[in-house]
Amino acid sequence: MKKKFADCSKINEIQEKEFKKIAIKNDPYWATVCCTTILKVTNKWDVPRENGNDVTILDVGYKWITLYPKAENFAITAIYNAKSELVEFYFDIAKKVKYKSRIPYILDLYLDIVMTKDNQVIFLDEEELKNALNTLAISQKDYDLAKRTADKIVNKFHNQQNFEELKETAGRFLNDLA
Secondary structure, three states, rough: OOEEEOOOOOOOOEEEEEEEEEEEEOOOOOEEEEEEEEEEEOOOEEEEOOOOEEEEEEEEEEEEEEEOOOOOOEEEEEEEEOOOOOEEEEEEEEEEEEEEEEEEEEEEEEEEEEEEEOEEEEEEEEHHHHHHEEEEOOOOOHHHHHHHHHHHHHHOOHHHHHHHHHHHHHHHHHHHOO
C-alpha cells in the first residue's frame, strides 16, 4: 500500500516547492489543511478527460490545497492553476490518515475520484483497486472500505450545495495559505 504525503515529497516531477500546513482547532469537520505551491517541475502533468481535452493538474505556479477531514478515510486536494483558478478536486481514498513528523499522509486504497470544477464525477483506478484485491495487496475489508468511502464522497460532494461549500472552504484556505 502506497503512502502519499501532504508535502508531495514522493512526487519526482516536483523539483522545487513551498509547503505550508495548519492544524484546524475549532472546526467540527476539518483537521489539517496543507498548501503546496509548485515552483519548479521537470514535467507538467496533463491528464485526459472524457470530453477529449487534456487538463493540466501540475505545473509551475499551481497550488494544491489538501484538506484532511476528521475521522474520514480520504483526503481532498483542490488543484488551482497559476491564476488561482480552481481546476478540480481530487479525492484520495485511504485506509487511514496518519502523521509523520507532523506531516499528514494517507495509506492509499488505490481508488480515486475527481470532481471537475463543474461538479462532474470521474472515477480513477477502479481496475487498480480490483487488481490489489485479486493479488491480495489489500483485504476484502479494505476493498469494501474503498467502495463505501467512494459512495460517501459522491453522495456528499456531488450535491450542488455541498460542492459549493467545498469550493468556498478550499478557496478560503487558499487565501490563508498561499
